[in-house]
Amino acid sequence: MTQNGTTTPLYLLVLAVLLGSISLEAQEQVYRIFKDSRVVNIHSPETLPKGRLDVRISHRFGDIAGDNGGFATFYGLETASDVSIGAEYGVSDALTVGLYRAKGAGVSVEGFPGLRQLLNGVGKLRLARQEENGGAPLSATLMGLISLSTQEKLEGAGNEASIASFPNFNHRMASHIQLILARKFSDGFSLQVSPGYTHRNLVPFEDKNGMFSVSTGGRIQVTRTFGLLADAVFPLIDSRTSGSGYFPAIGLGFEFETSGHIFQVNLTNATALMETDFIPYTTTDWTEGQFRLGFTISRLFNL
Amino acid sequence: MKISEITAFYLLSWCAVLLLGSCTSDQLPEPMVADCEMNAPTYEVEVKPIIDESCAYSGCHLDSSPGRFDNYNGLLPYLQDNTFRQRVLIQRSDPTTGMPPNFAPSNRPLDLTPEQLTIIECWLNAGFPE
Numbered sequence: 001m002t003q004n005g006t007t008t009p010l011y012l013l014v015l016a017v018l019l020g021s022i023s024l025e026a027q028e029q030v031y032r033i034f035k036d037s038r039v040v041n042i043h044s045p046e047t048l049p050k051g052r053l054d055v056r057i058s059h060r061f062g063d064i065a066g067d068n069g070g071f072a073t074f075y076g077l078e079t080a081s082d083v084s085i086g087a088e089y090g091v092s093d094a095l096t097v098g099l100y101r102a103k104g105a106g107v108s109v110e111g112f113p114g115l116r117q118l119l120n121g122v123g124k125l126r127l128a129r130q131e132e133n134g135g136a137p138l139s140a141t142l143m144g145l146i147s148l149s150t151q152e153k154l155e156g157a158g159n160e161a162s163i164a165s166f167p168n169f170n171h172r173m174a175s176h177i178q179l180i181l182a183r184k185f186s187d188g189f190s191l192q193v194s195p196g197y198t199h200r201n202l203v204p205f206e207d208k209n210g211m212f213s214v215s216t217g218g219r220i221q222v223t224r225t226f227g228l229l230a231d232a233v234f235p236l237i238d239s240r241t242s243g244s245g246y247f248p249a250i251g252l253g254f255e256f257e258t259s260g261h262i263f264q265v266n267l268t269n270a271t272a273l274m275e276t277d278f279i280p281y282t283t284t285d286w287t288e289g290q291f292r293l294g295f296t297i298s299r300l301f302n303l
Numbered sequence: 304m305k306i307s308e309i310t311a312f313y314l315l316s317w318c319a320v321l322l323l324g325s326c327t328s329d330q331l332p333e334p335m336v337a338d339c340e341m342n343a344p345t346y347e348v349e350v351k352p353i354i355d356e357s358c359a360y361s362g363c364h365l366d367s368s369p370g371r372f373d374n375y376n377g378l379l380p381y382l383q384d385n386t387f388r389q390r391v392l393i394q395r396s397d398p399t400t401g402m403p404p405n406f407a408p409s410n411r412p413l414d415l416t417p418e419q420l421t422i423i424e425c426w427l428n429a430g431f432p433e
Contacts (some may be wrong), residue, residue, distance in 0.1 A: 067384065072369075103399065110334075111393040113401070123318070144318075152405075154396055158417040161334035162396040170327045201327040209328040 030130035033139055033184040033192075036298060037088065037096070037124070039217035039231040040251025040266045041278060045141040045182040045192060047126045048090030053303050054098075058084045058273050058296040060105070065289025076292050081105045081271040088122065089303075098122040104149070105272040106281020108204045109245035114163060114281045115149040115174060115200075120274050130183055138181050143194075145176040147276040163202060171202035174276035178215070188221040196233075198279045211237040213279050229253040229266070233279055240280075249282045253294075262298040267291050339425035346375050346433045349422050354378070357403045357412050357419075375433050382431045391415070391423055 034044035037054065048054055062079030063069035073079050086100030099121055106114040127140040149172040154164045166172055178196030185191065194215045203209050217231030233249045240246040253266030269291045270278040284290035344350055354372050358364045364372035371377035381387040390402040395414070398405040407413050415423070426432070 107394070111389055112334075113394055113397040116396075116398055151396075151398060156417060158335070158420055159396065161331050163331065164396040165331070167329070168327070170325050171329065173325065175326075199326060199328075201325075202329045202331065205331050205333045207330065209330070 028132045028135075030132060030139070030184050033130065033182045033190045034217075034219050035227060035257055036255060036262045036264065036296075038264075038296065039192070039219065040229050040253045040264075040294075041249050041268055041270050041273075042194065042215045042217055042231050042233060042275070043124065043141075043143045043178070043180060044217065044219075045126070045139045045180045047094060047096040047124050047141060048088060050090050050092045051303050052090040053301040054088045055299045055301065056084075056086060056088070056100075056296060058082075058294070060268070060271060060273060060294040061292045063284065063290045063292055064267075065291075069289055081292060082273045082277075084120075084273045086120070088124075094126040096122075096124040100274070102147075102273050102277070104274075104277055106277040107271075107283055108207065108281065109283050110204065112162065112204050114272075114277055115147060115151070115172070116164065117149055117151040118274060118277070119148045119150060120276075121146045121148075138183050141180045141182075143178050143180060145275050147174045147176075147274055148172050161205065163204070167202070174198070174200040176275040176279065178213075178275070190219045192217050196275070196279070198235075198276060200276070200280060203280075207280075208237060208239055211235050211240070211280060225257045227255050227257075229255060229264070233275075235279055245283055246280075247282050247285050249278045250286060251294075260300045262296075264296045264298075266294045266296075268294055337421045337424040337428070339421075339428055342421065342425040343429060344422045344426040346378075346426070346431065350426050350431075351375075353415065353419050353422065357407075357415060360408075360411060362408065363411075379431075382427070388427050392420065392427075395420075 034046050037044055037046045060082045062073050062076035062081055064075045069076050082103050082105035084100050084102035086098060088096050088098030090096050102118045102120055104114060104116040104118045123144045125142045127142055128136050130136055130139045151164050153166045154162050159165045176196060176198045178194045180192055180194045182190060182192035196213045196215060197210065198213060199210045213233055213235045215231060215233040220228045222228060231251050247269060249268065249270035251266050251268035253264055255262055255264040269284045269286045270282050271284055272278040272281060359372040364370050370381055390400060395401040403412055405413055
């Protein structure tokens with residue numbers, strides 16, 4: 001090889017490697033912005049890997065304090081406001097679908113129950129993943145939820161003002177959709193913001209069927225397996241403003257991650273577990289002691 | 304996005320279109336208020352038989368659930384703090400918190416009749432006379 005013959009290809013090779021490494025670095029994606037598919041009450045941007053099954057059991061106890069709490073109910077541990085059991089499955093890395101059964105717990109400000117005995121279908125589609133080095137700054141996931149009440153229809157006089165009177169089948173349904181925008185700012189801190197829209201096909205007297213909301217959530221990684229969580233949901237509708245008797249659903253919690261398990265313990269004023277329930281129907285107030293202990297157990301299986 | 308994800312996205316979109324097709328925007332009527340002009344029930348005469356049959360039996364509000372509802376004084380705290388009205392009238396459509404609950408024994412009522420509900424409502428409105 002001549003001197004010229006060696007220097008030119010080497011120069012090109014080094015240039016190619018440099019360009020290649022820059023290109024590879026630009027495509028480096030950020031994984032696990034949150035450790036779980038939920039923050040406290042709301043969904044995180046996380047979808048399941050393809051072929052992964054996530055079996056989840058969630059529980060919300062009764063009020064810790066206030067009129068319905070205290071020692072009489074052993075600080076809410078002897079009453080259950082909502083319980084949910086179900087599973088989600090990763091159809092692909094970007095698409096997760098799930099089915100849950102939940103008791104339902106929300107009540108209107110007059111005290112009338114919302115939908116009960118719910119079947120809940122969940123779908124999550126990952127639209128974009130956060131990238132490092134000048135790539136996409138945010139992860140984006142679209143989440144949809146449809147709730148269907150299987151409660152027996154209430155017939156007869158005196159039940160006309162009850163949701164469970166179900167004048168037609170569609171009245172058993174409520175739905176929610178939200179766009180989850182999230183960013184992992186460092187290995188220890190992630191944040192998300194989610195505009196959402198909830199629609200109830202049948203609502204109590206003088207309530208509104210559709211409502212926009214905005215929610216936010218964050219996570220702080222404390223140790224390799226332990227993290228702190230917080231979230232809040234703010235309905236953007238006149239009938240849910242301060243003084244209306246409705247309150248934003250606010251959750252605080254922590255989670256442990258073990259091999260294949262995530263165990264979350266939380267405190268929240270939301271009585272219900274599904275967005276179609278706790279966004280329009282949270283009438284419990286942190287400042288009145290109407291918050292509760294809750295937990296979620298998540299177990300992952302590879303199918 | 305891969306082909307399978309694009310296909311799934313279209314499937315989800317169609318589901319959303321179907322869901323929109325099943326959307327209604329309906330509102331319940333104003334809750335009716337019982338006409339109590341001709342109805343002045345008392346605990347001993349009209350109300351106690353209803354509560355004895357539907358609440359104050361073994362395994363429920365007699366020896367198991369909170370409160371002993373086979374006498375007026377046992378019932379009184381739940382009348383005064385409004386819990387009785389909440390559970391029996393306002394939340395009655397809730398399968399578990401509405402009283403009587405849907406898991407009541409088969410030989411006990413799962414719901415009060417419209418006539419019984421009117422008696423209870425008028426009695427509470429009148430200040431639950433003994």
